[in-house]
Amino acid sequence: MKESKRQKKYLIKTYGCQMNEHDSEKISWILERMNYIETENIEEADFIIYNTCLVRENAEFRVYGNLGSLKQLKREKPDLMIAVCGCMMQREEVRKVILSKHRHVDIIFGTHNIHKLPQLINNHMKTGETIVDILEDGREIIEDINSNRKYSYKAFVNIMYGCNNFCTYCIVPYTRGRENSREPENIIKEIEELAKNGCKEVTLLGQNVNSYGKNLQRNYSFTDLLKDINKIDGIERIRFMTSHPKDLSDDLINCYATLDKLCPHLHLPVQSGSNKVLKEMNRNYTKEDYLKIIGKLKEAVPEIAITTDIIIGFPGETDEDFNETLDLVKEVKFDSAFTFLYSIREGTKAAKMENQIDEKLKHIRFERLTDTLNEIALGINQKLLGKTLEVLVEEISKNNAEVLTGRTRTNKLVHFKGGKELIGSLVNIKIENVKTFTLEGSII
Numbered sequence: 310m311k312e313s314k315r316q317k318k319y320l321i322k323t324y325g326c327q328m329n330e331h332d333s334e335k336i337s338w339i340l341e342r343m344n345y346i347e348t349e350n351i352e353e354a355d356f357i358i359y360n361t362c363l364v365r366e367n368a369e370f371r372v373y374g375n376l377g378s379l380k381q382l383k384r385e386k387p388d389l390m391i392a393v394c395g396c397m398m399q400r401e402e403v404r405k406v407i408l409s410k411h412r413h414v415d416i417i418f419g420t421h422n423i424h425k426l427p428q429l430i431n432n433h434m435k436t437g438e439t440i441v442d443i444l445e446d447g448r449e450i451i452e453d454i455n456s457n458r459k460y461s462y463k464a465f466v467n468i469m470y471g472c473n474n475f476c477t478y479c480i481v482p483y484t485r486g487r488e489n490s491r492e493p494e495n496i497i498k499e500i501e502e503l504a505k506n507g508c509k510e511v512t513l514l515g516q517n518v519n520s521y522g523k524n525l526q527r528n529y530s531f532t533d534l535l536k537d538i539n540k541i542d543g544i545e546r547i548r549f550m551t552s553h554p555k556d557l558s559d560d561l562i563n564c565y566a567t568l569d570k571l572c573p574h575l576h577l578p579v580q581s582g583s584n585k586v587l588k589e590m591n592r593n594y595t596k597e598d599y600l601k602i603i604g605k606l607k608e609a610v611p612e613i614a615i616t617t618d619i620i621i622g623f624p625g626e627t628d629e630d631f632n633e634t635l636d637l638v639k640e641v642k643f644d645s646a647f648t649f650l651y652s653i654r655e656g657t658k659a660a661k662m663e664n665q666i667d668e669k670l671k672h673i674r675f676e677r678l679t680d681t682l683n684e685i686a687l688g689i690n691q692k693l694l695g696k697t698l699e700v701l702v703e704e705i706s707k708n709n710a711e712v713l714t715g716r717t718r719t720n721k722l723v724h725f726k727g728g729k730e731l732i733g734s735l736v737n738i739k740i741e742n743v744k745t746f747t748l749e750g751s752i753i
Contacts, residue, residue: 319345320354324372325362327550328485328514329395331465332423333360334456336394339426341457355388356430361395363480366652369397376411383413390433392416394423396484398443400656408439419443420485424454445486452495462733463510463546463701464503468496468534472516474553476580477591477658478620478651481516490521493534497541504543507733510701511538513549519556532560539568545735546701546718550576555593557602566609573610574644574720577602578618582637583630586623589662596637603641614644614689614719621678622651622671624662631674635681642685644719645746650675683745690721690743697753698723700738702731723748 319340323333336358337347348354359375362368376393383389391414397403398419407414416429421444433440450470458464471486472479500511513534515521521531538547547570552561554577564571577599581587584595606613619634638646650671653660698717706712706724713727715736724747725738731752742749 317345317355318348318353319356319358320348320351321358321360322375323360324368325360325364325396327465327512328467328516329360329362330459331456331467331514332395332420333358334458334465335423335454336360336426337457338455339423343427343430347457351382356390356392358392358394361393361397363396363400363403363484363654365649366654369403372397373406373411376407376414380411380413390415390430392418392426392429394418394420396420396480399445399484400480402655404441404443408441412439415439417441417443421445421449450489450491452491458503458508460703460733461507463512463703464508465514466496466499466503466511467491467515468513468518468531468549469515469521473520474517474593475591477589477662478623478654480654480657483656485516488517488520488524490523490525492525493522493529493537496534497537500538500544501541504541507543509544509733509735510546510548511544513538513547515549516551517553517556518549519552519558519561530560532558532564535561535564535568535571539570545570547571548574548720552577554579554599554602559605562602562605562609565606565613572718572720573613574616574718575606575613576616576618579637579641580618580620581623581626581630582634583626584633586626586630589625590620590623590659596633600637600640612719614721615641616645616647616720617641617643618647618649619678620649620651621675622666622668624651624659624666625664626651626666626674631677635678638678638681638685642689643682644689644721645686646682648675648678648682687743687745690745690748693721693740693748694743695740697737697739698748698750700725700736702727702734702736704732705729717748721748722746723750725750725752727752 321333323329361372393414398417415433429440429442469490471488472482473488475482518531522529579599582596700715700717700723702713702715706714712724714724723738737753738750739753740748740750
């Protein structure tokens with residue numbers, strides 16, 4: 310009997326944001342249609358894909374380091390195929406580095422042409438040459454790419470691509486292109502299909518979801534989309550990210566008060582509490598504007614959880630500027646925050662600014678900020694002690710096989726004992742212990 314041909318295996322390593330995670334789900338779907346199967350073992354992979362991020366310097370360095378480590382594996386397995394895609398590949402100078410220093414890479418593609426992957430693979434296999442295919446403009450939205458969802462009960466759904474804001478520290482408009490909204494019918498259809506397959510929670514993705522609909526040939530806004538999704542049977546929770554404060558409307562605030570499926574959690578990046586720094590960042594709002602929005606949100610939904618992004622050490626940031634950020638943090642009382650040390654991203658306006666901040670001073674300020682944030686977060690969580698909260702069960706704890714983890718409607722991470730048959734269901738948990746970043750309890 311003739312031996313059957315071995316099925317090829319692929320491995321995807323994803324860096325960066327939820328948008329990249331969802332792109333990797335699409336890549337996975339494409340590869341499995343080509344009869345590849347997934348592996349987590351790099352040694353047995355026939356095709357390795359790095360889906361890259363350019364927002365943070367550390368992620369970029371990790372990609373280069375990991376690519377370097379693949380040289381030996383490529384020598385041992387000459388037929389191994391290596392691809393690099395994502396935001397880093399949209400920058401010409403990065404592609405030049407890959408082509409000159411990492412010649413064992415076989416395929417390079419960007420953020421706008423994932424749908425061309427089968428063609429790129431075929432071209433490489435025919436010619437044996439390194440294939441570089443980058444679309445500089447993502448105006449055309451490709452709607453026929455499905456996804457291999459990591460979870461059946463929750464899903465990311467892109468509602469738009471790109472960004473028009475050009476914050477002076479951010480590379481995203483140069484890698485993801487200008488804002489482009491998907492047609493609402495396509496989004497609704499995708500979510501209805503997810504619901505039919507057991508999905509309970511959707512997270513709508515966009516660089517600035519508040520701008521959704523501005524390029525559509527009709528009067529249809531982000532809040533219109535939320536209202537339509539709220540009507541879909543089977544969907545029980547709606548989340549979204551990310552919002553820009555300058556575009557957050559009273560209508561959206563009202564949605565939190567009126568739409569029962571919209572989770573009472575908002576991630577609203579502030580970046581700094583100093584008006585001087587905000588102006589230099591080109592954020593187009595003031596500290597006072599931000600605090601006014603927070604006041605309206607808490608008046609509409611007192612239990613709402615607010616999380617944020619904060620950059621420490623932006624060029625020219627003084628002690629006074631930093632203290633203003635601390636004061637804002639104390640006034641808002643964020644449930645949590647992603648905090649970042651400013652790093653120079655070539656191609657942005659901030660990279661050319663004078664008065665770059667000393668790294669040691671950045672770390673001192675960073676520690677003060679995180680200490681303040683952690684104290685506030687613990688205080689907020691302590692108020693939940695003894696309360697019963699609805700939790701979507703997500704997975705088995707990585708640290709204890711007898712413990713499950715899930716999230717509340719306010720996006721708090723909860724640990725509790727239970728069987729794996731509960732994964733994907735909504736349960737009520739009585740909170741019995743609280744920590745800075747997690748809650749612990751029991752099913753009731």
